Amino acid sequence: xxxxxxxxxxxxxxxxxxxxxxxxxxxxxxxxxxxxxxxxxxxxxxxxxxxxxxxxxxxxxxxxxxxxxxxxxxxxxxxxxxxxxxxxxxxxxxxxxxxxxxxxxxxxxxxxxxxxxxxxxxxxxxxxxxxxxxxxxxxxxxxxxxxxxxxxxxxxxxxxxxxxxxxxxxxxxxxxxxxxxxxxxxxxxxxxxxxxxxxxxxxxxxxxxxxxxxxxxxxxxxxxxxxxxxxxxxxxxxxxxxxxxxxxxxxxxxxxxxxxxxxxxxxxxxxxxxxxxxxxxxxxxxxxxxxxxxxxxxxx
Numbered sequence: 625x626x627x628x629x630x631x632x633x634x635x636x637x638x639x640x641x642x643x644x645x646x647x648x649x650x651x652x653x654x655x656x657x658x659x660x661x662x663x664x665x666x667x668x669x670x671x672x673x674x675x676x677x678x679x680x681x682x683x684x685x686x687x688x689x690x691x692x693x694x695x696x697x698x699x700x701x702x703x704x705x706x707x708x709x710x711x712x713x714x715x716x717x718x719x720x721x722x723x724x725x726x727x728x729x730x731x732x733x734x735x736x737x738x739x740x741x742x743x744x745x746x747x748x749x750x751x752x753x754x755x756x757x758x759x760x761x762x763x764x765x766x767x768x769x770x771x772x773x774x775x776x777x778x779x780x781x782x783x784x785x786x787x788x789x790x791x792x793x794x795x796x797x798x799x800x801x802x803x804x805x806x807x808x809x810x811x812x813x814x815x816x817x818x819x820x821x822x823x824x825x826x827x828x829x830x831x832x833x834x835x836x837x838x839x840x841x842x843x844x845x846x847x848x849x850x851x852x853x854x855x856x857x858x859x860x861x862x863x864x865x866x867x868x869x870x871x872x873x874x875x876x877x878x879x880x881x882x883x884x885x886x887x888x889x890x891x892x893x894x895x896x897x898x899x900x901x902x903x904x905x906x907x908x909x910x911x912x913x914x915x916x917x918x919x920x921x922x923x924x
Contacts, residue, residue, distance in 0.1 A: 720882030
């Protein structure tokens, strides 16, 4: 696979994830957020399971017999459940642009978490990125009701859980190269946790779930299943810098989709806020790559 093809796969994945914010929003007209989540991740399980059985059949069994891998799988799945649950619930009130860009704040948060967990060195660009993100978040939350601001805060909490999710994925895959099996176990945990919450708080019915069939299929099959697969295939061959930029564009595609499809208008403050967060997210990903390349040139 060429790097151009790999970049295109990542771009398709990013477009799918971005536009899925629209279906996440419109998919709650007749069902609650946790009902939507368990239906979505049930389909995600079904999409990923054949890939795990075809390419990693022996690895699924190994995960269950290795305590460390099983614990990592459970913790990662639970972090994803909390992140996705808060994000999905926030979309009842928050605009897609806010939910999408606040969700991307997990990128600088990952760097900060890694500093405390693994003693990774923090470069000065992290703090520049954080300032960009804080200012952008402030602009996104201006001119909004208190109820909407509280909903936006849920996405900020979700970003922390997404960050822990990313850190745990990195730990797992460094110990055991089995992405499809790992994804299946994560989706299974999110499915069961969401189902339990939905049964206690939302009274889901099959007739109501059927009314949201398109949105559930789009997020469950395309976003959760196909998008994840495209990321795995593309990221293995893509250059790090273009891959980082492409994957950061998820929030941009989400905002454009919300603007075009749901007519969620952005004023000047929100546009500047989106640009600040995007700049902060891209900076924190590209600067270490630039620094690494620069050090390699000097060493030669």
